[in-house]
Amino acid sequence: MWMQITAIDMNKDTYEMGLPVIKKAGVEHKINFIQSQALSALDELLKDDATRGSFDFAFVDADKVNYQKYHERLLQLVKVGGIIVYDNTLWFGTVAMPEEFVKEELKPTRFYSIEFNKFLANDDRVQISQVPLGDGITICWRL
Template sequence: MVLKMLNAKKTIELGVYTGYSLLLTAMTIPDDGKVIAIDVTKKDYDEVGRQFAKKAGVEHKIDFIESQALPVLDDLLSKPENWGAFDFAYVDADRNNALNYHERLVRLVRVGGVIIHDNTLWGGTVAVKDRSMIENSRLFAWKDTLRLNTALAADPLVEICQITLGDGLTICRRV
């Protein structure tokens, strides 16, 4: 729905895994649209998602880049024609770089465009002040998630909306 409301044509996705959200994006954007999909490994997408993209007839819309995301984002930003050129970005990648991703994406996404950060409730741990109350499997990204949420709330370049479904989504509208 968000992609349709934006009339999104040029999108970027950080963290692909098997490609579920990538497939949805590719199916929603117009036939001449593009999704730059970045993940450190293509293996899971090749084994699972690619077949569905091919079957859906949207494989030509996907530009998969097997890489760490920051160098790719920096490369995109090195070209002024990319500044504000994207309609939409979806972030479901390593938590320790979430704020770094946002700082770059806010320059790549156009005013009126949207950046969505996944897992911003981090199992509800963002509401917990006492570290000892958090299970070990969540501790590794707890502080990074808190830091991202704090920065998003204070960022004058976006308006935010927290969606409390699943592990939380934060929708950022670029202003």
Template structure:
């Protein structure tokens, strides 16, 4: 998950770009019509628990979450990875969506944020599906790759971590995810800055923006995957492994 200083736009930028939809009213319509009425109560509770966190913008948006649930169900995901957990909204929606004997390897360097949402995960009765590992994502993926049985075995991965490592994550995940499996990358539109001239970008957002732009180009040129970049949340890119 991204650092708070790089992920939070300043007031000057808010005036330039106010949401990917360019309309607060349209987003609210989508949420109130299609998302909130179907959002499970435990997910609402994690949103509420995170509402006053200083890095609350890092929370997966509920409209993106709804799409993720649909994808998990469509592919009957059972064995999954999540890189970047924060307080656990996307982790919980995955745990609620996979079978009772399904597993999630949940990776984050910040156990304190995870523990904010953990009581809600526990109350939902899905904690047994989660293996939380407090460590850098690349380090954990390298450990997984040491076991040949892990290669081509995962159904689904969600990545919402350090943006400058997305390319590095991708190469390792392409060995771990099975053919037909999905890898989802969050924040691939980076508050819409990917389409704005450099002179309009707040300085603290440029580093991650540049890495996201490079990553988006690399996915576009990767013949091993089928992709769809969806303008929900802060941009969600869905990759399906072809070979």
């Protein structure tokens, strides 16, 4: 069984930081690193019919403003039964706090996190589990 990881990041230094470990593990040939903004890279992947519905798993730790846009694209790339995981969906616990207790610098992302969590809760294309691990992750099972 052939497996490949597609990693998308604007900063190649992030990938290169882990490259010694990747090389030591002998898996460098299995990683397709794309230096790009995520939305445009996902759009490029969607142009190829062979990639649609071919991903088993996706992990998103990116700008929270675009989480819903990532979700729409990933639903086309991840196969039914696959998993999509979103990081930081509890946003330092602020999604459950009264707004007056939230630090000003956390409020904009808190708003997007709350809206995205509501969106996922009502999305009948996925079944979700919110995990209060670290800063919160949401696991979506693609239906």
